[in-house]
Amino acid sequence: MTLTPSVGAAMGLGDAIGAILAGPRAAIARALNQFTYYEMKARAGTVGAALGARVLGALGPAAPVRLHLIGHSFGGRLVTSAAAAFPAPTHLALQSLTLLQAAFSHNALCASFGGGQVGAYPKVIGKVAGPISTTHTHNDSACTIAYALASRLVRDNAQAIGDAADEFGAIGANGAINLAGSQIQAVPPMATNGRYEFRPGKVHNFNADAGIKDHMDVTNPVVAALVAAAVSA
Structure with a gap:
């Protein structure tokens, strides 16, 4: 099997939508490709x-260790799924969870939304001892447009595709939404000076309009400073 350079990368979001919009033949070809958006999303949750x-839960360090989970794009869903399944073994504490332009539902962490629906990972809040942090910006067209379109399978015509009012929006576009007031900490946008104040166990949604220019722009100094601050909190 020959893998293209984009396999496993977040660009699969845009690729999947491009195939759908290119016509039926292209869409069918994409559907048969095991590395489509849908397969990548499912695998992120399973892995x-x-x-x-099985892996983190089996660890048994001799001395206390603080575990920090950080994920980008579909990796955000992967580490959130890991946090949800984490059994908190002796001497291993889940200290922080950082989601950089995460490509999964902005409702994933909430206990209830849309008339009784439940997010995929509501129990994650309460399992993380330190901060849960997200970055979000509509500069990220993969999370704002491609994710929302792929998630709805082009089934309806939302008035505001990809924004916080869209049932199919992503965390990377809007942050984690529909949370109880006690679960979320209001924060200013991402800081250029790297100074942050975190509250343990709460969700911090950082507007990244000034710090992230597109979906892959998560290795710049502003993002690095946020990650460093979160794991040090």
């Missing part, structure tokens, strides 16, 4: 659950 339950 993450196994990582949390």
Whole structure:
């Protein structure tokens, strides 16, 4: 099997939508490709659950260790799934969870939304001892447009595709939404000076309009400073 350079990368979001919009033949070809958006999303959840339950859960460090999970794009779903399955073994504490332009539902962490629906990972809040942090910006067209379109399978015509009012929006576009007031900490946009204040166990949604220019722009100094601050909190 020959893998293209984009396999496993977040660009699969845009590729999947491009195939759908290119016409039926292209869409069918993409659907037969095991590395489509849908397969990547499902695998992220499956691998993450196994990582949390079987790998991290089997660790038994002799002395206390603080575990920090950081994920980008579909990797955000992977580490969140790992956190949800994490059994908190002796001497291994889940200290922080950082989601950089995460390509999964902005409702994933909430206990209830849309008339009784439940997010995929509501129990993650309460399992993380330190901060849960997300970055979000509509500069990220993969999370704002491509994710929302792929998630709805082009089934309806939302008035505001990809924004916080869209049932199919992504965390990387809007942050984690529909949370209880006690679960979320209001924060200013990403800081250029790297100074942050975190509250343990709460979700911090950082607007990244000034710090992230597109989906892959998560290795710049502003993002690095946020990650460093979160793991040091």
